[in-house]
Amino acid sequence: MKSAKVVDVHTHMYPPSYMDLLRARNKVPYVRSFPDDPAAGDRLVILPAEDTTSTSRGRPIGPEYYDVEEKLAFMKAHDIDVSVISLANPWLDWLDPAEAAETACKVNDDVERMCSEHEGKLYAFGTLPLSGSAGEVVKEIERLAKLPHHRGIVMGTSGLGSGLDDPALDPIYGALEQSQQLVFLHPHYGLPTSVFGERASDYGHVLPLALGFPLETTIAVTRMLLSGVWDRFPKLNVLIAHSGGTLPFLAGRIESCVAHDAHLKKQGKLESRRDVWDVLKNNIYLDAVIYADVGLKAAVDASGADRLLFGTDHPFFPPLDESESEWLSVKLNSKAVRSAFGDNTETAAAIMGGNAMRILGLPE
Ligand code: 5CU
Numbered sequence: 456m457k458s459a460k461v462v463d464v465h466t467h468m469y470p471p472s473y474m475d476l477l478r479a480r481n482k483v484p485y486v487r488s489f490p491d492d493p494a495a496g497d498r499l500v501i502l503p504a505e506d507t508t509s510t511s512r513g514r515p516i517g518p519e520y521y522d523v524e525e526k527l528a529f530m531k532a533h534d535i536d537v538s539v540i541s542l543a544n545p546w547l548d549w550l551d552p553a554e555a556a557e558t559a560c561k562v563n564d565d566v567e568r569m570c571s572e573h574e575g576k577l578y579a580f581g582t583l584p585l586s587g588s589a590g591e592v593v594k595e596i597e598r599l600a601k602l603p604h605h606r607g608i609v610m611g612t613s614g615l616g617s618g619l620d621d622p623a624l625d626p627i628y629g630a631l632e633q634s635q636q637l638v639f640l641h642p643h644y645g646l647p648t649s650v651f652g653e654r655a656s657d658y659g660h661v662l663p664l665a666l667g668f669p670l671e672t673t674i675a676v677t678r679m680l681l682s683g684v685w686d687r688f689p690k691l692n693v694l695i696a697h698s699g700g701t702l703p704f705l706a707g708r709i710e711s712c713v714a715h716d717a718h719l720k721k722q723g724k725l726e727s728r729r730d731v732w733d734v735l736k737n738n739i740y741l742d743a744v745i746y747a748d749v750g751l752k753a754a755v756d757a758s759g760a761d762r763l764l765f766g767t768d769h770p771f772f773p774p775l776d777e778s779e780s781e782w783l784s785v786k787l788n789s790k791a792v793r794s795a796f797g798d799n800t801e802t803a804a805a806i807m808g809g810n811a812m813r814i815l816g817l818p819e
Pocket of ligand 1 (some may be wrong): 467772
């Protein structure tokens with residue numbers, strides 16, 4: 456087997472400039488400690504679903520979220536050669552529109568500096584000022600294209616506020632396509648807590664993270680497909696988090712529902728459209744953050760082994776036992792690759808790093 460580098464394309468940070476913003480807030484998203492439980496230390500509260508008794512205090516947050524030395528130590532402990540870091544959710548979606556453009560610049564420059572101080576080890580997906588105007592977003596996309604360590608952008612499913620099928624996003628999709636920057640699409644909003652029922656708070660974060668996140672992503676991408684985003688922007692490339700949510704599994708059903716829809720037919724929308732399989736094989740990349748070989752095999756069947764990229768989701772999902780230096784979440788993801796594609800195969804090496812090196816143009 457060709458020995459390839461291991462590249463982590465799904466790994467987050469809150470750089471210092473962003474931490475300052477979180478610490479200054481008392482509304483979600485925020486970082487704070489709770490005087491009635493000093494032992495719990497600082498807590499990161501970010502999700503809309505953190506409104507049940509078992510989730511309302513978020514999760515512990517320490518330097519693994521903001522200190523670049525911790526990222527490098529984690530990489531070393533898990534034999535990761537290169538990390539493509541992205542700001543973690545909820546990015547800048549919640550910012551006052553008047554502050555969005557300037558804050559995006561500051562956060563992206565902060566991350567670019569971190570990468571340049573660790574040449575060859577760190578690259579990044581930038582953050583967009585999506586609460587600002589489309590013009591401001593396009594300007595930041597054009598600026599990011601010139602930053603030497605940036606390889607695309609990370610964003611959630613809300614777009615400019617009304618989802619990724621919003622026609623107002625066209626100039627943004629156009630700028631991303633034109634500059635050939637990869638969109639790393641990541642969930643944050645999940646599903647309304649009400650769908651998880653009256654006993655949701657008995658189950659901690661399991662329902663919103665295991666099901667809310669992937670379904671949110673699947674719905675967002677399906678809306679992009681249905682609104683013809685990839686018909687208008689045939690070279691727009693998207694890396695979908697968590698192996699595409701449930702898209703690889705549901706693609707056939709989505710395609711069949713489209714082909715049987717009388718409303719779409721009447722509107723002439725069934726003619727000359729690109730189908731879901733075409734988009735999956737030509738515009739979509741999937742990360743390998745699905746923790747089991749079953750999901751990985753579905754991802755490869757849908758998009759191809761040359762479009763699947765290893766990730767960890769660090770610093771989320773740390774071991775519950777702090778004394779464990781090897782993270783279970785990472786072990787599950789790398790074991791899934793070996794179990795699905797063999798221990799020492801070209802395919803496994805490509806997924807662990809070769810694909811990312813090629814797709815993101817990372818230097819050998
Ligand atoms: O544990 C969580 O809440 C998360 C999150 O918010 N974002 C993410 O990427 N992974 C886990």
